[in-house]
Each structure stands twice: as C-alpha cells, then as structure tokens.
Amino acid sequence: MEEKNLTIGDIAQALQVSKTTVSRAMSGKGRIGEETRRRVLEYVEAHHYSPNVIAQGLAQNKTFNIGMVLPGDYNIAELSFFQKCMLGISRAASQAGYDVLLTMVTEDDISQLERAVTNHKVDGVILTRTLVEDAPMRYLGGKELPFVAIGSTDDSEAVQVDNDHRSACRELTGRLLERGVHRIALIGGDERFVVTNSRLLGFRDALEAQGGEDAGLRADVTLNVGNAEEAERAVERLVREGTECIVCMDDFLCECVLNALRTDRVNTPGQIRVASFYDSAVLENRPTLVASIRFDVETLGKKACELLLRILNSEAVERRTLLGYEVCMRESAGRAEGRAIPESGAR
Amino acid sequence: MEEKNLTIGDIAQALQVSKTTVSRAMSGKGRIGEETRRRVLEYVEAHHYSPNVIAQGLAQNKTFNIGMVLPGDYNIAELSFFQKCMLGISRAASQAGYDVLLTMVTEDDISQLERAVTNHKVDGVILTRTLVEDAPMRYLGGKELPFVAIGSTDDSEAVQVDNDHRSACRELTGRLLERGVHRIALIGGDERFVVTNSRLLGFRDALEAQGGEDAGLRADVTLNVGNAEEAERAVERLVREGTECIVCMDDFLCECVLNALRTDRVNTPGQIRVASFYDSAVLENRPTLVASIRFDVETLGKKACELLLRILNSEAVERRTLLGYEVCMRESAGRAEGRAIPESGAR
DNA sequence: CTGAAAGCGCTTACAG
DNA sequence: CTGAAAGCGCTTACAG
Numbered sequence: 001m002e003e004k005n006l007t008i009g010d011i012a013q014a015l016q017v018s019k020t021t022v023s024r025a026m027s028g029k030g031r032i033g034e035e036t037r038r039r040v041l042e043y044v045e046a047h048h049y050s051p052n053v054i055a056q057g058l059a060q061n062k063t064f065n066i067g068m069v070l071p072g073d074y075n076i077a078e079l080s081f082f083q084k085c086m087l088g089i090s091r092a093a094s095q096a097g098y099d100v101l102l103t104m105v106t107e108d109d110i111s112q113l114e115r116a117v118t119n120h121k122v123d124g125v126i127l128t129r130t131l132v133e134d135a136p137m138r139y140l141g142g143k144e145l146p147f148v149a150i151g152s153t154d155d156s157e158a159v160q161v162d163n164d165h166r167s168a169c170r171e172l173t174g175r176l177l178e179r180g181v182h183r184i185a186l187i188g189g190d191e192r193f194v195v196t197n198s199r200l201l202g203f204r205d206a207l208e209a210q211g212g213e214d215a216g217l218r219a220d221v222t223l224n225v226g227n228a229e230e231a232e233r234a235v236e237r238l239v240r241e242g243t244e245c246i247v248c249m250d251d252f253l254c255e256c257v258l259n260a261l262r263t264d265r266v267n268t269p270g271q272i273r274v275a276s277f278y279d280s281a282v283l284e285n286r287p288t289l290v291a292s293i294r295f296d297v298e299t300l301g302k303k304a305c306e307l308l309l310r311i312l313n314s315e316a317v318e319r320r321t322l323l324g325y326e327v328c329m330r331e332s333a334g335r336a337e338g339r340a341i342p343e344s345g346a347r
Numbered sequence: 348m349e350e351k352n353l354t355i356g357d358i359a360q361a362l363q364v365s366k367t368t369v370s371r372a373m374s375g376k377g378r379i380g381e382e383t384r385r386r387v388l389e390y391v392e393a394h395h396y397s398p399n400v401i402a403q404g405l406a407q408n409k410t411f412n413i414g415m416v417l418p419g420d421y422n423i424a425e426l427s428f429f430q431k432c433m434l435g436i437s438r439a440a441s442q443a444g445y446d447v448l449l450t451m452v453t454e455d456d457i458s459q460l461e462r463a464v465t466n467h468k469v470d471g472v473i474l475t476r477t478l479v480e481d482a483p484m485r486y487l488g489g490k491e492l493p494f495v496a497i498g499s500t501d502d503s504e505a506v507q508v509d510n511d512h513r514s515a516c517r518e519l520t521g522r523l524l525e526r527g528v529h530r531i532a533l534i535g536g537d538e539r540f541v542v543t544n545s546r547l548l549g550f551r552d553a554l555e556a557q558g559g560e561d562a563g564l565r566a567d568v569t570l571n572v573g574n575a576e577e578a579e580r581a582v583e584r585l586v587r588e589g590t591e592c593i594v595c596m597d598d599f600l601c602e603c604v605l606n607a608l609r610t611d612r613v614n615t616p617g618q619i620r621v622a623s624f625y626d627s628a629v630l631e632n633r634p635t636l637v638a639s640i641r642f643d644v645e646t647l648g649k650k651a652c653e654l655l656l657r658i659l660n661s662e663a664v665e666r667r668t669l670l671g672y673e674v675c676m677r678e679s680a681g682r683a684e685g686r687a688i689p690e691s692g693a694r
Numbered sequence: 695c696t697g698a699a700a701g702c703g704c705t706t707a708c709a710g
Numbered sequence: 711c712t713g714a715a716a717g718c719g720c721t722t723a724c725a726g
Contacts, residue, residue, distance in 0.1 A: 055719035
C-alpha cells in the first residue's frame with residue numbers, strides 16, 4: 001500500500017541527484033532546474049513519498065504542533081462551546097500544516113501543559129478558557145513561548161480573542177429594558193471567569209444607559225450559581241421580589257432557571273421573561289425564552305489559531321480582537337411562531 | 348527563568364564527559380558509574396535541563412504522540428462522553444510520557460487523520476467513535492499503524508474497548524419487565540453506530556428471556572431518531588398504542604421524550620415510565636425517569652490508551668475488552684426520594 | 695542550477 | 711565504566 005518508509009536519501013539515490021536537490025524540489029526554496037524538479041516531484045508522487053515532519057522540524061527547530069489547553073473539569077454549559085472551539089482550531093491548524101496537541105488542565109494541575117512545553121513539543125499555545133487568576137496563563141507568561149488566549153483577560157500583555165460579551169450583554173439587556181421591563185435580574189456562573197465579569201459590565205452599562213435607579217429600574221445580580229439547586233433558590237427569591245425578567249449568563253443556567261420556574265408553577269407564560277446567552281439546542285422548544293445571543297464559536301477558535309500562526313511567523317498582531325454576535329429576539333410571550341428572528345450584529 | 352535551550356552537548360562539555368555518558372545518565376540505559384551519574388543528574392537538576400523529545404524521537408524512530416480521532420459533527424448527547432473520554436486518554440498518555448495529537452473527522456472528511464499519519468506524527472491512534480462502516484477505521488486498517496477503537500466493531504481484527512452495552516441494555520430491560528411492564532418501547536439514534544445495534548440486541552435478549560410475544564410482551568423499536576421533532580412524533584404514536592415504558596438509548600433522546608410527554612399533557616406521573624442510558628446531569632430533576640445506566644467513561648478512555656501503549660510496547664493484548672456498568676433503579680413513580688439506588692455491575 | 699558537508703539534539707552499537 | 715562515531719531524516723549556508 002505504501003512504500004516502506006521512503007526517505008529523501010532513497011529518492012536522491014534513485015534519481016542520481018543529491019538530497020539537497022530533492023529537498024529543494026519539495027520545499028520550493030532555492031534555485032532548481034525546472035526539469036529536475038519535475039523529475040523529483042514525479043517520483044515523489046508515484047511512490048507516495050511524504051516527508052517526515054518530525055525530522056523537518058528538528059532541522060528547522062520547529063515542531064509544527066500547537067498546544068491547545070482545555071479545562072478538564074466538567075461544565076455542561078460549556079461543552080458545546082469547547083467542541084466548536086476545537087473544531088475551529090484544528091481546522092485552521094491543519095490547513096497551515098500544523099497539528100494540535102491536546103493538553104487538559106484543572107485548576108490545581110497544569111502538569112500536562114508543563115510537560116508539553118518543557119519537552120519542546122509545541123511551537124505555541126492556545127488557551128481556550130481563562131480565569132481571572134489563570135495558572136496556565138501565568139505559567140506561559142514566564143516562558144518565551146507565544147500563546148493566545150480565547151476569552152478576555154486582565155493581563156494586558158497576552159494576545160486575546162473574544163466575542164464582545166460586554167457589548168452583547170449591553171445590547172441584550174438594553175433591548176429588554178426598552179420593552180418596558182423595570183425589574184430585571186442577572187444570574188451568572190463562576191465569578192473567576194473573566195467572561196462573567198464582562199457580561200456583568202455590559203449589564204450595568206445598559207442599566208445606566210437607560211437611566212438606572214433614577215429611571216425606576218431595579219436590578220438584581222446573582223453570581224457563582226453553579227448548579228440547579230442554587231439556581232432554584234435564586235429563582236424563588238427573584239419571584240418573591242417581583243422580578244419581571246431574568247437574564248441568564250449561559251444556557252445551562254438558563255435551563256435551570258426555566259425548570260425552576262416551571263416547578264414552582266409560578267410562571268404563566270409571559271409573567272417572567274427569560275433571556276440567555278448562547279442559543280444551544282438545549283434551549284429548543286422553550287417558549288418562555290424571549291431573547292438570546294448567538295456567537296460563532298468555531299470562528300472564534302479559527303481566529304485564535306490564525307493569530308497564533310501569524311505570531312509564529314513573526315508577524316505583528318493586535319493585542320486584542322473582538323468578534324461579533326447576534327442578538328435574537330423572539331416573540332415576547334407565549335409560544336414563538338416560526339423561527340427566532342436574528343437581528344443586527346456588532347463590529 | 349530557564350536556561351536557553353540547553354542541550355546534551357552543553358552538559359557534556361560543562362562536565363567534561365561525553366554526550367553518550369550524559370544520555371546514559373538520563374535514560375538509565377547502559378552501564379555508568381554511580382558517581383558520574385550523580386554529577387550529571389545534579390547538573391541537569393540545577394540547570395533545569397529537559398531533553399528535546401522531538402530529537403529523542405527522531406533517534407528512536409518514535410514520536411511519543413498518540414493520535415486521538417474525535418468526531419467533528421455535533422451531537423449534544425455525546426458531548427460529555429467525549430470530554431470524559433479525552434480526559435481519560437490524555438491522563439493515561441501523559442503519565443506514560445506520551446502526548447495526544449487531536450484529529451477531528453467528519454463522515455466525509457478524514458483528512459486531518461490522514462495528515463497526522465502520513466506525516467509520521469503519531470505512533471498509534473485511538474478512535475473514539477466507530478460507525479458500522481467506519482472511514483477512519485478502514486483507512487487505518489490499510490496501514491501498518493497500530494490503533495484501538497473505543498466502542499465495538501464488526502471488524503474482528505481491530506483492538507477494541509467498550510462498555511458492555513448489550514448486557515447493560517439486557518439487564519435494564521429485564522428489570523423493567525420484571526416489574527410488570529408488558530408493552531415496552533425502545534427509542535434509539537443512528538443505526539450506523541455499532542452501539543445502537545448492541546443495545547438493540549440486549550433489548551431483544553431481555554424480551555426473549557422473559558418469554559417474548561408468547562408471554563404477552565409487546566415491543567416496539569424506533570431507530571434513527573435524530574431530533575426533538577422525530578422523538579415527539581414517535582412518542583405520540585407510542586402513547587396512542589398504549590406503551591407503558593420507553594427505554595431511551597441516550598440522554599438526549601431521553602430528554603426529548605420527556606419533553607414530548609410533558610407537552611402532550613399525557614403523562615400523569617407513573618403512567619408512562621421512561622428509562623435511559625447514561626445518567627448525565629441533563630437528566631437531573633426528572634421524576635418520571637425510573638431507571639438508567641451508568642458508565643465510567645473516563646476509565647474507558649484510560650483503558651483504551653493503556654491498551655494502545657501496550658501494543659506500542661510490543662505486548663500482546665486482547666482483541667476485545669468489555670468494561671462494566673451500573674444499573675440504577677429509582678423509585679418507580681412520582682418523585683424519587685433521596686438518591687438513585689445503584690445496583691449491581693457486570694464483569 | 696547543483697552538491698558536499700555540517701548541523702538540528704539525541705541514541706546506540708562498537709571498541710576500548 | 712566511558713567515548714568516538716555513525717545515524718535518525720531533514721535543511722541550509724557555502725562553494726562551485
């Protein structure tokens with residue numbers, strides 16, 4: 001099926017040329033006769049030769065691997081995010097002749113990352129999630145190794161790509177307020193995630209833009225909600241307090257909230273409106289959902305990888321690039337007819 | 348922070364010994380004086396030297412990478428499965444000094460896998476999902492490269508690891524039948540997945556063991572249910588036909604089924620029972636769920652990786668290894684009090 | 695346009 | 711116990 005480990009030397013010998021020539025024919029670097037190149041390429045084609053990238057790497061002091069660090073701890077809400085991210089990254093890498101080395105870290109164990117780096121197995125790294133005090137980030141910061149972070153960071157040094165969560169949340173919240181909501185609540189997850197803070201800022205932006213407390217707006221913020229029970233408790237309280245609309249920071253929380261509302265038999269359609277980030281399949285058939293935001297996560301991953309590749313190629317890149325989003329408003333109450341209505345994007 | 352790319356040569360020179368000696372001190376291979384080794388190791392420690400694994404690999408004709416192929420098409424039901432799988436694999440690999448090269452394939456594009464293989468970037472491959480007619484599998488079958496498949500296959504050549512789905516489904520179904528269910532239904536996903544067929548077999552095993560049609564049992568099987576709509580349609584029909592219990596092949600389908608039952612307002616608690624494979628968080632707070640099966644997916648991944656590593660180490664391994672499961676019966680109707688009750692395992 | 699040679703960082707017979 | 715040398719498969723100045 002495949003010639004047994006053909007090497008550049010074998011080809012050189014078979015064609016009575018030097019290894020240099022073969023190398024040049026393949027790489028396209030250096031001058032070489034048209035006729036000679038043709039002969040080499042023909043032979044290569046016919047014998048299904050493909051160069052040993054490891055050896056190529058050694059000679060060029062490269063690995064052609066990019067390290068991807070993924071959180072090893074579970075969070076259903078983010079699963080589909082990471083999958084799409086991975087897909088975007090691996091496609092962009094693959095297309096550029098790079099491979100993706102997977103590295104899974106937890107909050108107290110980044111040994112896999114360390115191994116990959118100290119063993120010289122990657123040319124650069126992509127962080128797919130960043131915490132406020134991020135161990136992988138701190139680790140990489142001390143090295144000479146280039147990396148880019150998906151998600152925003154306080155660290156102004158790091159190259160980062162993100163969706164514009166702040167603007168997205170501002171717009172989403174603003175739209176809801178415009179529709180006459182006065183008592184609005186925000187429910188979010190882990191406060192150590194930068195994204196949680198970005199969204200919070202956007203939420204506050206919107207409130208302020210609409211006049212804040214002076215305009216009669218009342219807002220409640222509950223963070224660090226990690227499971228269904230906590231969500232339920234929060235919802236109970238919010239219901240008691242007369243909240244009109246709950247904005248959920250992710251679809252997992254959103255589901256919890258919707259379940260809690262249903263369980264409490266408190267929610268006749270339209271009584272309490274719920275909005276969410278993302279727009280995953282988890283939330284299909286949820287009539288009480290009035291609005292959501294759509295991000296193109298695969299593009300996010302792709303972008304991150306492209307940035308890293310450009311850095312590896314010694315090109316200059318922007319410190320921070322923000323990707324757009326889409327706010328989807330559905331019919332405000334009862335079962336939405338037809339599909340969600342996509343509106344506007346940003347940047 | 349870190350000595351600039353220290354090499355084995357630098358150390359040899361600094362210590363006035365040969366590179367051979369340094370290499371031996373580190374690898375532990377070959378005879379070497381206790382005193383000499385100590386000196387080398389001390390220097391290495393002090394200067395934070397770590398060998399270039401790529402170079403090591405070239406010299407030994409290895410990459411110390413194992414390729415992991417992941418499906419690139421989305422299926423919520425399986426997301427958490429793959430994450431746990433990845434974690435198991437990456438931990439086992441990492442522990443053995445290997446890294447995981449990620450490769451994403453779709454049904455009509457396995458180019459990432461091909462690239463990794465033809466570029467000589469992996470020593471072996473782990474398939475995390477296998478279809479009945481599996482392109483990656485067929486591709487690897489034609490190569491000399493060792494691989495192991497997670498999930499069962501018809502291919503008797505391939506080394507495979509799997510949970511014992513057939514037995515699990517047999518036991519689950521059997522338990523339900525023992526409780527007096529007569530009209531039972533099975534709802535499953537893609538028929539091209541081997542696992543779908545295994546479960547179907549287990550379902551039939553159980554029916555037969557209880558006397559089948561002769562014993563008054565009526566069974567309905569609906570496969571290739573891919574989305575909420577299709578599930579809903581199936582459920583409507585099953586309800587009309589007087590089905591007493593629905594066994595769902597995965598938790599995504601299970602959720603669809605539960606939603607459909609609720610929407611139809613047809614299910615007073617206990618009227619139609621629902622059982623599911625897996626036991627993901629998606630299914631928390633679902634009182635109508637009467638039974639489920641629990642698999643240890645991380646161990647599955649770990650096992651697969653260990654098997655591959657043993658093959659790479661030229662050890663002989665079993666063609667097929669089946670891992671256990673746990674059937675969890677909850678209180679049969681109404682809200683289950685306390686936690687689910689784990690019962691028995693297998694093999 | 696082409697080649698001989700040194701080099702990437704490591705390993706491993708082969709001698710001593 | 712230790713070292714000189716060849717080799718892993720490729721690239722790249724340096725000469726010609």
